[in-house]
């Protein structure tokens with residue numbers, strides 16, 4: 001589930017207020033995933049219950065700063081190192097993950113891209129094998145084709161991400 | 175037994191500070207009947223890997239073994255014989271000979287290997303038929319389209335009994351349907367026991383492979399795991 005993982009990534013450099021998290025979440029992911037402030041606080045209190053974040057003192061305006069715990073950091077690292085499964089993918093989780101990997105400091109974005117690329121290629125190989133041995137009718141074939149095109153588009157987008165990131169690094173070095 | 179094995183292979187061009195390392199510490203073993211795809215950004219070492227596997231280039235360090243023979247132990251003549259007889263190449267820049275017709279281009283490897291002309295033509299027509307170009311056999315390279323030239327180059331790599339086929343971007347100028355047909359042709363060769371190593375930028379073609387190897391900056395960045403049933 002990626003709202004909580006996104007929040008962990010945003011909390012990893014330094015503690016934040018809930019309203020800051022909401023603004024930064026939307027700034028990182030564009031309009032892909034608008035959050036309301038209620039969702040942010042509900043998610044934060046569940047994360048507190050699960051030991052992933054801890055709240056600081058209330059300030060004089062009644063606002064609370066949240067910080068990431070060791071367990072929270074471990075959970076964020078696990079998220080970044082695990083590819084999203086094609087089957088049970090909430091729409092755009094990969095996009096959110098990449099945006100967060102670029103935003104949070106110290107994440108090896110190239111590694112995140114490569115882990116996903118290998119997993120997506122394995123899916124594409126499986127679909128191609130299924131298509132080769134498909135005895136079923138046109139409908140089945142077209143459903144497989146649709147999945148092949150989706151996986152292919154994702155693969156291309158990952159190549160593109162890598163090229164853009166490489167160009168940025170080169171630009172920064174020279 | 176692996177058909178091709180690269181053990182800790184490094185290829186460096188030039189020396190000193192200007193040296194370019196095209197490939198670095200690569201380990202890769204390809205089994206008989208396996209179709210392996212190599213992907214990676216431009217300049218990541220894909221063509222270098224293919225040339226080393228086919229004995230067209232020699233490593234700066236490490237060993238390349240083809241069917242249990244360390245290529246470094248062979249004389250130039252022995253190496254040339256292996257390349258002619260067992261290995262088929264599709265080069266990134268197709269290298270068709272302009273003064274020969276399509277069928278003559280495809281016959282060439284067989285004739286170089288000592289087949290009589292009639293026999294070579296028969297095999298060449300078969301290979302051209304496989305890529306759907308028998309009707310263009312007597313045209314010259316400049317008289318056919320880019321995609322058709324590409325298919326002639328593939329026929330030339332497949333003609334006769336090739337145990338190892340190395341193809342560098344064989345689908346470059348082809349539409350996706352023709353590209354799929356080429357991959358299914360290569361796939362069929364593998365299922366009949368040949369070994370194929372193919373470089374491609376296209377995920378849809380790489381997906382025909384048993385295993386996809388990702389190169390980055392001359393190193394193997396990752397690879398998909400081959401399905402258990404297809405490992406021989």
Ligand SMILES: Nc1ncnc2c1ncn2[C@@H]1O[C@H](COP(=O)(O)OP(=O)(O)OP(=O)(O)O)[C@@H](O)[C@H]1O
Pocket residue numbers: 187188194195196214215216217218219220221222223266
């Ligand atoms: N003869 C050479 N001298 C110097 N450098 C070379 C030579 N041949 C290749 N290189 C370099 O080695 C690296 C790998 O080249 P290679 O041709 O294997 O890349 P590639 O992955 O096939 O790229 P592309 O997708 O563009 O065909 C590149 O940086 C290239 O410039």
Ligand SMILES: [Mg+2]
Pocket residue numbers: 220221222266342
């Ligand atoms: Mg190349």
